Amino acid sequence: MSTLHTVNKSPFDRRALESCLRLATKGSAVLLFEDGVYGAMKGTEKSAIVEKALGDVSIYVLGADMKARGVDTSKLIDGIKVVDYKGFVDLTVENDKVNAWL
Amino acid sequence: MSDIKKFMYINTKAPYGTIYAWESLEVVLIGAAFEQEVSMAFIGDGVYQIAKGQDTSDLGVKNFSPTYSALGDYDVNKIYVEKESLEARGLTLDDLLGLKYEDEDDDWAEKDSIRVVSSTELAEILEQQEVVFSF
Numbered sequence: 001m002s003t004l005h006t007v008n009k010s011p012f013d014r015r016a017l018e019s020c021l022r023l024a025t026k027g028s029a030v031l032l033f034e035d036g037v038y039g040a041m042k043g044t045e046k047s048a049i050v051e052k053a054l055g056d057v058s059i060y061v062l063g064a065d066m067k068a069r070g071v072d073t074s075k076l077i078d079g080i081k082v083v084d085y086k087g088f089v090d091l092t093v094e095n096d097k098v099n100a101w102l
Numbered sequence: 103m104s105d106i107k108k109f110m111y112i113n114t115k116a117p118y119g120t121i122y123a124w125e126s127l128e129v130v131l132i133g134a135a136f137e138q139e140v141s142m143a144f145i146g147d148g149v150y151q152i153a154k155g156q157d158t159s160d161l162g163v164k165n166f167s168p169t170y171s172a173l174g175d176y177d178v179n180k181i182y183v184e185k186e187s188l189e190a191r192g193l194t195l196d197d198l199l200g201l202k203y204e205d206e207d208d209d210w211a212e213k214d215s216i217r218v219v220s221s222t223e224l225a226e227i228l229e230q231q232e233v234v235f236s237f
Binding site for chain 1: 115116117118119146147150153154155156157158159160161163165167190191192197
């Protein structure tokens, strides 16, 4: 059963991203959107756990939410893929279920 | 005791995930009309509110970040940003909006409104305030 995990809260404000990355199994997809996009940035206190997780899970970030917040692609952790809304839909279809972390 | 009080607005949340940032900015701009001594502080995820390069055109919500540039015209020119909060998020002063004001005591010279301060300095600044609003 493949799972798409979504995180829409800032990793500095809540533990959602850390819980998600701790419990997502190998091969899962993780999509960061809304305030969750801050978790995709390199050079932060949370970057290391995200970089470590990239070995086991695929991590995606919603481009429109990055753009709204002034987060440029150049600031992303290497290996994180940017998707648009259509890509978000594709991820939900490709996986058997969605786990929306709050 | 003077009628003018020191007002501090503390901003702690990222801009678009909740309405707090926009509400705070509205209250500051309304309050500025009452000629009080107004300061703002950006701590925690609040520092993201004044990140430059925001473009919400794909979201269908208002990009209110240009409105922070109006603060200088309302004599809101003491904008404190906590250094530790910036560093935790991999940000520097260069990643923030270039907010300016014209100093009437210095021949209207254009000056920077944003002051990056340490937690210790900010604690002292907060201690001096008479009215504090936290968003």
